[in-house]
Amino acid sequence: MDIDEWEHELTDEIPELPELHDNVITPELPLDPHDRPQQPHDSHQKIECKGELTEEIFELHDNVNITPVLHDDVNITPVLHDNVNIKPELHDNVNIKPELHDNVNIKPELHDNVNITPELHDNVNITTELHDNVNITPELPLATIRQHDRPQQPHDSHQKIEWKEDELTEEIFKDFWRKGYPFLLKETSTRLSNELWTPEYFKTKYGETKCECVDCKTGLIHAMNVQKFFDGFEDINARFIHQGEYPCLKLKDWPSTDDFANVFPNHFQDFMNALPFKEYTTRQGVLNLANRLPKDINRPDLGPKMYNAYGSEDSDGGNGTTNLHLDMTDAVNMMAYAPNVNNRLEHEQLKPSAAVWDIYHFSDLPRIRRFLRKVAKERDLLIDHPIHDQCFYMDSTLRKRLLVEEGVSGWRIYQNPGDVVFVPAGCAHQVCNYTSCIKVAVDFVSPEGVARSYIISNQFRKLTHNHKRKKDILQLPVILYHSWTTSFTKQ
Template sequence: MLKQTRELCDQCRTTIFNGHMVCRSCGFSVCIECFTFRNKNFSSNDNNKHKDKDRYMWPYCGKYDPDSQKITKLHHIPNEFIYVQFIPPYIIKKLNWSFQSYMDSIKNLERFDKKKFSPDFLTIDSYSENIRVSDEELTKIFEMYWHSKTPIVIKNINKNLDMNLWTPDSFSNEFGHLEIDLIDCRKNAIVKKASLKKFWDGFENLNERFVDEKSRPLILKLKDWPTTDDFKNLLPARYEDLMKNLPIKKFTHRSGVFNLASSLPDFFSVPDLGPKLYIAYSSADTPKEGTTNLHVDISDAVNLMIYVGKDLTSGKNNEMLKILNESKCNDEQINRFKIDGERPGALWHIFKPDQADLIRSYLTIRNIEKGKKIKDQTDPIHDQLNYIDNKMLIELKENYNVEVYTIIQFLGDAIFIPSGAPHQVRNLNSCIKVAGDFVTPQGVQDCLIITNQFRDLSERHANHQDKLQVKNIIYHSIKKCLSILNCP
């Protein structure tokens, strides 16, 4: 393997963990899953008229004929492939023996019972009687509940942040000269090279916003920023401030001992798990449209509400209270706004991972009934084209028995989202959020499931490529754990 590179399957673009198949003639490399599918369905009869690929969309094998001095394009034949692995077999055997020995020693331990926990999400205050709760205490609570695959909210994370770093003016002054691609939330379309200063000018002022062809102010979003640069390098002061205050550090930090992604060796091309900024205008006046449509993250994630803009709804407090009541959120959240005067930033709907297929069926049937054509290699959740409004939530409950966690994210709230959990967001005010991904032992199984789902998406799909390398993460995490356990 080359340093700082990822070995990808030449067909599905999923990371190759270890064993894979390579064509003897041209070096075409595929993962075991792609090879197994092709071998099972192989036929030399090819009616495909694609110039460079067969009917399975595999590129033809190019063989050089020294006599004619030409390259002949032929089918890839399964028995012309050889099995190759990066890790020597004796290493795998030794690791597996050690792993099974430890697993046998703990197999009689009491298994976790999800029924012990409330079906509602957990809210924890990071301050108790104006005293900051230690991260160790927060982590203990987190570990107790994270197995249940329910969201967790930790309040008041903003109390120790340097808020001068996180205001719209501070971002505008530092980065307003840039032109960046934004997203039009109504159309789910890209607005190319928009002025970042103009974006910030309209953050809390409707009159300063870009407008559409109907002269309506655009609802814009800056997503996954910085897109290519490392947050730590581009925004060093903000990164340091964030890392000092981000809760559950053993899980959420890049080097956290329970963040399995930290187990990847330095010579790997490490996945970019953030943090990233998510900055968007309010969608309070568009109840059927989300700021972020329904989707699934490939790993566990934490999302921190770091700044909430001025309330631009027409009726101010009365209108906001109406929105909160219509959202069907619980009384505790209503009272945070109504009695405590906290500032609501966003409305979240989070579903359990095991209900994703039911939601997928509902959306597929609904789209067919609306006359939409269902294309191959698409997915109603992974395509991020659907926002589930109140009427649809009722239909999901009545027809599919799908429950939802309705969460109002207030200023300073950190929401923890389990891997594999479908979720969507609608901003109730203009918000600045920062989010980071991490991989937990409790969530790694769902990471594998989502990775395999992404394999089936089209090559052009934004989620198709395996950016997480979950199999590499699992292998090196186990290796690291065993090395510690076996240490004299």
């Protein structure tokens, strides 16, 4: 399939499901059109018996640990009581129909053709490692009922998303980047300066500067100065008040007009020094294809860019801090500052981190888009593109629905000061600050991500004529042309 056909497939209304193999992208077949959920009788597979069928019925009482190894063609109908732990290793053609009561933990490792149809009560945890052809049809809360037909994807196995600097070799990085897997580098050693990136510093140096702040809940823009915004960073009583309420403010595009390097030269240098994987992430990096543009060509603005905002909520009804969106470029985002836990607002002290990210793989885009179009319809919202419009923050309810209705779950990445998040080109992502945070990010164009960048740039091009993301700010064809011509001279 040539690149045009491929691109056409991907932008069709019918889901686009490219799957990334070694440097090759092959779109998957369209989804089945039906939405029939798995039914209990689907699990009735073994219909011929020779008399080998045995039945064991037993009743288990409190505080019992069982580690059975179950073999083929065994039926068990246990009635389980409180505080029972079961760790069975199940083999082929085993049917289990337990009735489970409170505080029961099950951690089975399941093999082929195993059917489990439990009726579950309160506080039951099931942590299964599932192999092929395993059906679980429990009566569970909404979040775990499967209503979708999304097949298992290779990126579902990308589970280790937090890495220490000395663990993540360049080889692993390249592999993740090729596959479009996001990750977090924990507490990097080349930390940003403790003096430069504080609310006090910005107040002292730029306090009088006028700025615009957006209310993360209403989208309303409030004009103020930098001093006022940072006064309220850790002190709720010093916050800007609108109609009797404290809006959850985000300092918008600051500095908005000029290059970050000109406005904050010291911060720029400090950030460049701290960046990991410099060959990719810095302006000099040879694997940052954006650097291949000749000096006399207008360079695309890839940042750095600061993200400064107060704490928000990601639970039901929460608006987060930055709505779901995706970028044509790869990005690296470092948290420079958040108040010490003791200095946070009371409810913020209970949160697991300073900020939380939800990042979705590129190949899940069509399903996310289809799901959010449905939500927009339910809410009578007129939209062009549910991700490129940046009009949704998916709160806990929407995230659960996305999992149930489309089978898509993102990676949840928890970020604290010193932590660096890597977001591959084309991965939809949203951010919720749990407390006030200063972050700094820069975009780059890697050889590994350029095919995804190309697809996204074509999606942007097809948006309605005055859409804010329509403009080709990256000029990818120009970058690619110069990458090719310079590849003979640069190392």
